[in-house]
Amino acid sequence: MIDHIGFAVSDLSAARAFYERALAPLGILVLMDVTEQMTGGHGAHTGFGKDGKPFFWIGTGKTASGSAHVAFVAPDRATVDEFHRAAVAAGGRDNGAPGLRPEYHPDYYGAFVLDPDGNNIEAVNHGGAAE
Template identity: 70%
Template sequence: MLDHIGFAVADFARSKRFYQAALAPLGITLLMEVSAEETGAEAHAGFGTPGRPFFWIGTGSRPAQSTHVAFVAPDRATVDAFHRAALAAGGTDNGAPGPRPHYHPDYYGAYVRDPDGNNIEAVCRRPA
């Protein structure tokens, strides 16, 4: 089980705005920020649910390839809302909301590319 995940972004402020909008339908909000002065290196923003940031973005060197992160959605309507919010916030479509039975019989997911090209997904594994 993962405790948290994080990766570097090219434009910290732009990515913060993107994730604040895209993750809101999933109930995930910006919970804390740590400055470069505090860490002695890079700035970070932690998103999560009340009391627990588990998804982090930060300044620093970006990986050569994109990252894939999938967030759990409680239902299919929330997957749809995530996709709409992410596109409205500047993301690009990387797979419209829909069933993906090749992953799991009840898999319903949507994919967007964030401003840095990372593949961000919302998925519900509950029956329709």
């Protein structure tokens, strides 16, 4: 199951304004802003979603990281760890070792790998069993 998806935009403010208006009729609202400082220099991002769960992200991104980001739900932290090992063994490049990402929420445990085209692929567990 896909947990969330995101991609880079050339002008975050303009894209945010566009998506705020375009997605409002669908009940999809801005739920989170993540600054470049919060990501350790990996761009600023805006998360849109419903019911407190952001699932559509836009951000400034880095050109070296491709333009797409897809995150898959993992049932537990061990599976996130295994995803990271398997993806790196398959030729992916580490883009964030398995670990907690409290800047997103206290139980956010994820791992990131760049695929052969530089797209950012993630496995994430939000604590406990996957939803």
